[in-house]
Amino acid sequence: MGMSQFDRPMDNPLNWSFKIGRLFRIDIRLHIIFILGAFLIIAQEYQAAKDAGGPIQHSKLLLYGLGSYAILFGIVLLHEFGHCFGARWTGGDADEILLWPLGGLAMVSPPHKPGAHLITTVAGPAVNVIICVIVAAVLILWTGKLTAVPWNPLHPLTPIDRSAITSSAQHWVVYVFGLSYLLFLFNLLPMFPLDGGRVLQSILWARVGYEQSMMTATMVGMIGAICLGVFGLFTGASWLLLMIAVFGYLECYRMRQMAKMGEMTTTNEFGYDFSRGYTSLDGGGAPERKPSFIQQWHQKRAARRAEKERIKAKEREQLVEQILAKVSQDGLRSLTSRERRILEEETARRKN
Numbered sequence: 001m002g003m004s005q006f007d008r009p010m011d012n013p014l015n016w017s018f019k020i021g022r023l024f025r026i027d028i029r030l031h032i033i034f035i036l037g038a039f040l041i042i043a044q045e046y047q048a049a050k051d052a053g054g055p056i057q058h059s060k061l062l063l064y065g066l067g068s069y070a071i072l073f074g075i076v077l078l079h080e081f082g083h084c085f086g087a088r089w090t091g092g093d094a095d096e097i098l099l100w101p102l103g104g105l106a107m108v109s110p111p112h113k114p115g116a117h118l119i120t121t122v123a124g125p126a127v128n129v130i131i132c133v134i135v136a137a138v139l140i141l142w143t144g145k146l147t148a149v150p151w152n153p154l155h156p157l158t159p160i161d162r163s164a165i166t167s168s169a170q171h172w173v174v175y176v177f178g179l180s181y182l183l184f185l186f187n188l189l190p191m192f193p194l195d196g197g198r199v200l201q202s203i204l205w206a207r208v209g210y211e212q213s214m215m216t217a218t219m220v221g222m223i224g225a226i227c228l229g230v231f232g233l234f235t236g237a238s239w240l241l242l243m244i245a246v247f248g249y250l251e252c253y254r255m256r257q258m259a260k261m262g263e264m265t266t267t268n269e270f271g272y273d274f275s276r277g278y279t280s281l282d283g284g285g286a287p288e289r290k291p292s293f294i295q296q297w298h299q300k301r302a303a304r305r306a307e308k309e310r311i312k313a314k315e316r317e318q319l320v321e322q323i324l325a326k327v328s329q330d331g332l333r334s335l336t337s338r339e340r341r342i343l344e345e346e347t348a349r350r351k352n
Helices: 032-052 058-089 114-143 168-187 195-208 210-232 238-260 293-330 337-351
Strands: 017-023 026-031 093-100 103-109 268-270
Touching: 026 032, 026 058, 032 058, 032 093, 058 093, 058 103, 058 114, 058 168, 114 168, 114 195, 195 210, 210 238, 293 337
Parallel strands: 026 093
Antiparallel strands: 017 026, 093 103, 103 268
């Protein structure tokens, strides 16, 4: 059997994921490598315990590794929902969240306006702020000390006063605060395509136009990626920082090339991502290029969305025809409240 144009071809690495749920009309998908990351964390904890000497408590290591990853999963997911709700609040749409090795991708389509993009961007970090405020309040009330909260941005997982934390439950609460705080700080770096870089681009967009704002934001992002890569060489998590730096630099370079050719972005993802998709428009005689796997993924996703909308519109049209037939036969009084509402909405839509 041939593959439908609305299937997810497995030769595209971004499609190595599976659906794990649906909330608020948003599909939640989990990338297979995100799961492998949990095993990597457990392996690192095991090696650290082995290097420290003494007996290894396998159950405790397993609990710590899986618990840490579950907290990361929840915080990133809530961050991406923030982007989705931000896009919808501006009149845009959101239909999918992908959790993958570099964090999360919120598949959103805000109106192509600087204000709408700014709100959509800020809505993600705003969720982290809310999490931090709530968790900090819990810690302060629980311990009776302001120093129980890890306020120091250089050590976001360590309380100011370690002696204030007296139980393992409090330790996990501190970890929730610290991880949300860390992701908030990191994602606000002015390095496109992190949220900080997107905020910079949205602000410049209102002043100098889309293309020039993208040129400036991506230049700042390329410089930031180089600095992050150099910093990563001198830290314990160098492999992760270097990977982020490389993807960030390449993404900024690609977006600069698009801006130079006058190609506008019509599809957006927000979150800790480095694979921002787009739909190419006519480049004014530019040579035709073979679309990358990221472009192909977004083209197929757009086609699936268009097909869903077509089916939905067809079903609504049939429903309206049935209601009109009922009115013709039995009069308006025969309609239910739901049928009246549908008919009124359709009438308003056609007038507009």
